[in-house]
Amino acid sequence: MAPDLYDKQIVTLARKTEYMGPMLNYDCQATTRNRLCGDQVTIELRLENKKIKDIRYQVRGCILCEAASEHLASLVHEYDLEDIKDLRLLFENALTSTEVTNFNLLPSHQVFRPARSYRNRHSCLLLPYDALIKTLSSV
Amino acid sequence: MNNRNRYPTIAGSESQQTPFGVRTLKASLGSENRIYPVPGTNYALDRFDPEKIKTEFSVFDNIESKFHYLDSAATSQVPDCVVETMVNQLQTHRANVKRGIYKMAVDASESYERARQRVAAYLGAADESEVIFTSGTTSGINMLAYSLIEGFAPGDEILVSQLEHHSNIVPWQIVGQKNGIRIKYLPVMDDGRLNLNRLEEFITEKTRLLAITHGSNVTGAITNVPYLAEVAHYYGCKLMLDGAQMAAQGPLDLLELDADYYVFSGHKVYGPTGIGVLWAKKSLLETLPPAFGGGEMITHVNLEGSEYAPPPHRFEAGTPPITQAIGLAQALDWLCIQDLDGLHQHLIHLTEKIITGLKHLNDRQHAVKVIGPVSGHPRLPLVAFTIEGIHPHDICQILNDRHGVATRGGNHCAQPLHDSLGLEGSVRVSLAAFNSEQDVDALLNGVEDCMAKLG
Numbered sequence: 001m002a003p004d005l006y007d008k009q010i011v012t013l014a015r016k017t018e019y020m021g022p023m024l025n026y027d028c029q030a031t032t033r034n035r036l037c038g039d040q041v042t043i044e045l046r047l048e049n050k051k052i053k054d055i056r057y058q059v060r061g062c063i064l065c066e067a068a069s070e071h072l073a074s075l076v077h078e079y080d081l082e083d084i085k086d087l088r089l090l091f092e093n094a095l096t097s098t099e100v101t102n103f104n105l106l107p108s109h110q111v112f113r114p115a116r117s118y119r120n121r122h123s124c125l126l127l128p129y130d131a132l133i134k135t136l137s138s139v
Numbered sequence: 140m141n142n143r144n145r146y147p148t149i150a151g152s153e154s155q156q157t158p159f160g161v162r163t164l165k166a167s168l169g170s171e172n173r174i175y176p177v178p179g180t181n182y183a184l185d186r187f188d189p190e191k192i193k194t195e196f197s198v199f200d201n202i203e204s205k206f207h208y209l210d211s212a213a214t215s216q217v218p219d220c221v222v223e224t225m226v227n228q229l230q231t232h233r234a235n236v237k238r239g240i241y242k243m244a245v246d247a248s249e250s251y252e253r254a255r256q257r258v259a260a261y262l263g264a265a266d267e268s269e270v271i272f273t274s275g276t277t278s279g280i281n282m283l284a285y286s287l288i289e290g291f292a293p294g295d296e297i298l299v300s301q302l303e304h305h306s307n308i309v310p311w312q313i314v315g316q317k318n319g320i321r322i323k324y325l326p327v328m329d330d331g332r333l334n335l336n337r338l339e340e341f342i343t344e345k346t347r348l349l350a351i352t353h354g355s356n357v358t359g360a361i362t363n364v365p366y367l368a369e370v371a372h373y374y375g376c377k378l379m380l381d382g383a384q385m386a387a388q389g390p391l392d393l394l395e396l397d398a399d400y401y402v403f404s405g406h407k408v409y410g411p412t413g414i415g416v417l418w419a420k421k422s423l424l425e426t427l428p429p430a431f432g433g434g435e436m437i438t439h440v441n442l443e444g445s446e447y448a449p450p451p452h453r454f455e456a457g458t459p460p461i462t463q464a465i466g467l468a469q470a471l472d473w474l475c476i477q478d479l480d481g482l483h484q485h486l487i488h489l490t491e492k493i494i495t496g497l498k499h500l501n502d503r504q505h506a507v508k509v510i511g512p513v514s515g516h517p518r519l520p521l522v523a524f525t526i527e528g529i530h531p532h533d534i535c536q537i538l539n540d541r542h543g544v545a546t547r548g549g550n551h552c553a554q555p556l557h558d559s560l561g562l563e564g565s566v567r568v569s570l571a572a573f574n575s576e577q578d579v580d581a582l583l584n585g586v587e588d589c590m591a592k593l594g
Contacts, residue, residue, distance in 0.1 A: 062532045
C-alpha cells in the first residue's frame with residue numbers, strides 16, 4: 001500500500017507561511033505554471049552578487065506545491081542559480097530513482113519521501129524549483 | 140423569440156419524458172441484424188440494471204481493490220462487445236479501405252462504410268454521407284475551422300461562449316488570428332448556464348457562425364439548442380454544436396435540433412479512442428473545401444491541381460481510423476439496445492444523490508460549492524464542485540488513495556469558464572451506465588473524509 005501522501009508533516013509544512021507573500025522592492029520575479037494542472041508559483045528575490053539574500057513566494061496550488069514552496073524558501077539563503085539547479089536535480093532523483101537511499105542526500109527533504117510513490121504529483125513538488133530557476137535566470 | 144426550454148429537468152416533470160433530450164429508438168439493420176437507432180419503438184432487451192451492465196465491462200474485473208470509476212466525462216470505459224468487435228476486425232479483415240480488390244479489403248471497406256451508416260442513424264442524419272470520421276472532437280472542430288475559414292472574410296465574427304472546452308476555443312482563435320476573424324464570447328451565468336438572454340447582443344451582421352457546446356463538461360448545463368438554432372438561423376448564421384458530452388446520452392436527432400454542424404468523440408460514448416465524428420448537413424459539406432489533402436479524398440490529381448471527391452471522402456484524407464470507426468459503431472449499437480429510459484432515470488437519480496450529498500456536507504461545514512444549474516434546469520450526469528481551502532488535486536488524490544474513487548481535478552480544459560466563475564479549479568464527478576449507488580456512496584464518504592483530513 002502506498003504511504004499516506006498527506007501525512008501530518010507535509011500538511012503542517014504546507015500551512016506554514018513564513019516566506020509566503022509578496023516582497024517589496026525585489027530584484028527579480030518570475031512565475032511558472034504547471035501545464036498539467038494550471039497551478040502556479042511566483043517567486044520574488046533580493047540578490048547580492050547573484051546569491052539569494054531574501055525570498056518570497058506566492059502559490060496557487062495544491063498542498064504539495066505549498067509545502068515544497070515553503071520548504072524550498074527556507075533552504076536557499078546564499079544559493080545561486082547553479083546551486084538551485086543542483087538541488088532540483090538531487091530532489092528529482094530522490095523522487096524518481098529506484099534507489100531509496102537517494103533521499104539520504106537531502107535530509108531536510110525527508111518529509112517528501114511519501115511522494116516517491118506518486119509519480120503524477122512530482123511536478124507539484126518541483127514547480128517551485130522551476131519557478132526559482134526561472135527567476136534567477138531572468139537576472 | 141422566447142427563451143423556450145424543451146429539455147427535461149432534474150426535478151421537473153419533464154424529466155419523465157425524454158431525459159437528456161435524446162431519442163430512445165432503434166430497429167434492426169440489414170443482414171447483420173445490427174441494432175440501429177431509427178424512428179420507432181424502444182426495443183430495449185432488458186430493464187436497466189447497473190450491476191448487470193457492469194458485468195459487460197471486463198475492465199472492472201481486472202482491478203484487484205475497490206474501484207469506483209467516476210471520470211467518464213473524460214473517457215468512458217468500453218463494453219466487452221466493442222473490444223471483441225475491434226479484435227475481430229483486426230483478426231479477420233484488417234486491410235486498407237476503398238483500395239484493395241481482395242476479399243479482406245472489400246470486407247474492411249464494407250465494415251467501415253456500414254459503421255458510417257450506423258453513426259448516421261444514431262445522429263438522426265438525413266444521409267450517411269453527412270458523417271465524416273475524424274480522430275475526435277478536437278480534430279473535428281479544427282477540420283471544420285480550417286474548412287469554413289476559406290469562406291470567411293476579414294472582419295467576420297464567430298461567436299463561441301465562456302462555457303466551452305478549450306477544443307472549442309483555441310481552434311477558432313488560431314484561424315481567427317490568421318485570417319482577421321473576430322472571436323466573441325457569449326457569457327455564462329453564475330449557475331453555469333449560457334446567458335442566452337444576451338445572445339442577440341453578441342450577434343451582428345458580421346457573425347457567420349455560432350460554435351457552442353451542447354452540454355458543458357464542467358457545469359453539466361445542457362444548452363437550449365432549439366432556441367440557439369432559431370436565433371442563429373434568424374440572423375443568417377450557422378450553428379455548430381460540440382457534442383462531446385451530450386452524444387453519450389443516447390441517440391440524437393440532429394435534424395430536429397436544427398444544428399448545421401455537430402462533433403463528438405468515440406472515447407466518451409463507450410467507444411475507442413482515436414475516433415470521432417464531424418457531421419454536417421449535406422448541402423453545406425458539398426460547398427466546403429477540404430482542410431487536409433492526401434490520398435482517398437480526390438477524384439483526379441495531376442501536376443496542375445486536384446479534383447476533390449464528394450463528401451464524406453473529401454474530408455477523409457489518407458487512411459482513416461478503420462478499426463476505431465467499427466468499434467465506435469458497435470459502441471453506439473450497444474448503447475441503443477439498453478433501456479435508455481431506465482438508464483436516464485438512473486443517472487438522474489445518481490446525479491441528484493451526489494448534489495444532495497454534497498449540499499448536506501455543505502450544510503455542516505459551509506465549505507462545499509456545487510457548480511452548475513440547480514434543480515429544475517437540465518443537466519448532464521456530471522457534477523463539479525469545490526471545497527473551500529482544499530485544492531482539487533488534493534481532493535482527487537485522497538478520493539483515489541483512500542476510497543478508490545477516480546475523479547478529475549483541475550480546470551477540465553475550461554480555463555475561461557473557471558475564470559468567469561472566479562474559480563481556480565474544481566473536482567468533477569461524471570457518471571456512466573455502469574455506475575451504481577455504491578460508487579456515489581464511496582464518493583460522498585470520500586469527500587467527507589477529505590474535509591476531515593485537510594479542511
